[in-house]
Amino acid sequence: MTGVIPDEITNCTSLEEVDFFGNHFHGPIPEKMGNLKNLAALALADNRLSGELPESFGRLTELSVVTLYNNSLEGPLPASLFELKNLTVINVSHNRFTGGIVPLLGSSSLAVLALTTTALRRHSVGGRAVDRHDPAPTGWQPAHRAIPTELGRLTGLKILDLSNNNFSGDIPPELFNCSRLTRLNLEGNSLTGAIPSWLGRLRSLGELDLSSNAFTGRIPVELGDCSGLLKLKRPHRRHTAGDQAVQQAVRAAAVGESLEGAIPPELGQLLELQVILDLSQNRLSGEIPASLGNLVKLERLNLSSNGLHGQIPSSLQQLTSLHLLNLSDNLLSGAIPGALSSFPAASFAGNDELCGAPLPRSSSCRAPRRLRLRLLGAEVSVIVAAIAVVSAAVCVALLYIMLRMWSNWRAVSVDLRRRGVDGLTAAHGKAAKWGARDGKYWKVGSVTSAAEGKYSSTSSETSVLHGKPARAVNPRAS
Numbered sequence: 001m002t003g004v005i006p007d008e009i010t011n012c013t014s015l016e017e018v019d020f021f022g023n024h025f026h027g028p029i030p031e032k033m034g035n036l037k038n039l040a041a042l043a044l045a046d047n048r049l050s051g052e053l054p055e056s057f058g059r060l061t062e063l064s065v066v067t068l069y070n071n072s073l074e075g076p077l078p079a080s081l082f083e084l085k086n087l088t089v090i091n092v093s094h095n096r097f098t099g100g101i102v103p104l105l106g107s108s109s110l111a112v113l114a115l116t117t118t119a120l121r122r123h124s125v126g127g128r129a130v131d132r133h134d135p136a137p138t139g140w141q142p143a144h145r146a147i148p149t150e151l152g153r154l155t156g157l158k159i160l161d162l163s164n165n166n167f168s169g170d171i172p173p174e175l176f177n178c179s180r181l182t183r184l185n186l187e188g189n190s191l192t193g194a195i196p197s198w199l200g201r202l203r204s205l206g207e208l209d210l211s212s213n214a215f216t217g218r219i220p221v222e223l224g225d226c227s228g229l230l231k232l233k234r235p236h237r238r239h240t241a242g243d244q245a246v247q248q249a250v251r252a253a254a255v256g257e258s259l260e261g262a263i264p265p266e267l268g269q270l271l272e273l274q275v276i277l278d279l280s281q282n283r284l285s286g287e288i289p290a291s292l293g294n295l296v297k298l299e300r301l302n303l304s305s306n307g308l309h310g311q312i313p314s315s316l317q318q319l320t321s322l323h324l325l326n327l328s329d330n331l332l333s334g335a336i337p338g339a340l341s342s343f344p345a346a347s348f349a350g351n352d353e354l355c356g357a358p359l360p361r362s363s364s365c366r367a368p369r370r371l372r373l374r375l376l377g378a379e380v381s382v383i384v385a386a387i388a389v390v391s392a393a394v395c396v397a398l399l400y401i402m403l404r405m406w407s408n409w410r411a412v413s414v415d416l417r418r419r420g421v422d423g424l425t426a427a428h429g430k431a432a433k434w435g436a437r438d439g440k441y442w443k444v445g446s447v448t449s450a451a452e453g454k455y456s457s458t459s460s461e462t463s464v465l466h467g468k469p470a471r472a473v474n475p476r477a478s
Contacts, residue, residue, distance in 0.1 A: 017041040034059035041065040069093040082106035117164040152177040164188035183207040200225040224266025262286030268294040276300040300324040
């Protein structure tokens with residue numbers, strides 16, 4: 001359908017739902033729209049509507065769902081909207097509203113609040129709405145305001161999308177009260193300070209997008225407690241909210257590009273992380289945590305344009321669902337794990353000390369300079385230690401040989417000395433026991449025996465000469 005929304009529709013006071021989504025209506029919303037007091041759902045998204053919201057909207061007390069995104073509506077939000085206590089879904093993204101968002105915060109039942117590229121993003125100059133992406137008129141400056149602390153009163157809020165506005169300052173701690181949040185998108189603002197650690201206690205969080213801000217400091221390790229995260233991304237283009245903001249929680253999380261320090265290993269606890277993990281274009285340092293290999297459902301991993309160093313952990317080979325990998329422009333070194341060689345060379349470009357497939361053949365897997373220096377130092381230490389050990393062994397061996405030689409020499413000397421004493425003693429004993437006569441030794445006290453021996457010998461000789469056997473002569477018988 002085309003044309004303008006007819007004023008006559010406001011006479012149908014019993015209407016409970018008006019759905020003109022995705023048509024070509026243009027012009028303003030009828031001023032008497034507030035007459036539809038039974039209206040519970042108003043869907044005017046994806047048209048070409050312009051002008052301001054009628055003040056009569058404040059009389060739609062039964063209104064629960066209002067979607068006005070992707071139009072050209074402008075001006076401040078009517079203060080009367082604060083009286084709509086039954087609102088559960090508000091999506092006014094991609095319009096040209098100015099001013100604050102407090103008029104939308106009157107309903108404690110609010111579950112979805114989507115203001116992408118809407119509030120505070122544009123300013124009116126001379127009564128004309130100005131897009132921030134249009135050429136800026138002279139003297140025009142975009143407004144910068146803090147995120148309203150009143151948001152902390154919306155304890156039933158599940159989706160909060162404030163992306164691409166001009167919010168500045170810190171993330172208000174009051175948002176911690178929104179414990180049911182499944183999607184928090186603060187991308188494209190001017191937020192500063194550190195990322196609060198209490199975000200890790202929003203256990204239902206499925207999307208946390210903090211990219212394109214001016215956050216500083218480290219990534220809180222507490223984010224590893226957000227076990228329901230399905231995406232961790234840094235978007236590079238504007239996303240259209242569409243019906244997704246109303247029908248489902250888009251599940252993502254991202255971090256700004258001024259963060260530093262190491263990637264927390266606790267991110268490896270996000271076992272449901274599926275679509276993307278994108279921490280690119282920050283100032284992250286240290287090594288890639290091996291725990292990221294636990295994210296077996298992950299489809300896209302982007303850690304490019306940081307200061308990460310060391311080797312690519314082999315655990316990343318476990319990411320069998322991965323179809324996009326970008327580790328370019330870091331300080332990584334060493335060989336690319338074999339299972340990652342199927343990714344294009346651009347995935348690893350800008351790491352001068354990386355080697356192996358799919359990089360060009362000239363990138364031989366020679367140890368990186370720092371590693372080579374470490375290895376050289378280790379080799380020198382090993383060589384020095386080996387020389388010391390060998391020298392000590394040689395000294396011990398020589399000492400052992402010398403001790404053995406000295407021990408043998410001492411044993412021989414003692415033995416020779418003992419033999420000398422024994423020989424001298426034996427010589428003196430013989431001299432006392434034998435007597436010398438005519439140059440012969442005679443046993444003292446045995447003369448008779450010697451004579452008997454001599455007589456016996458003469459008789460033997462005589463018998464032999466006569467051819468007779470000699471008979472023994474017993475001297476005692478004669």
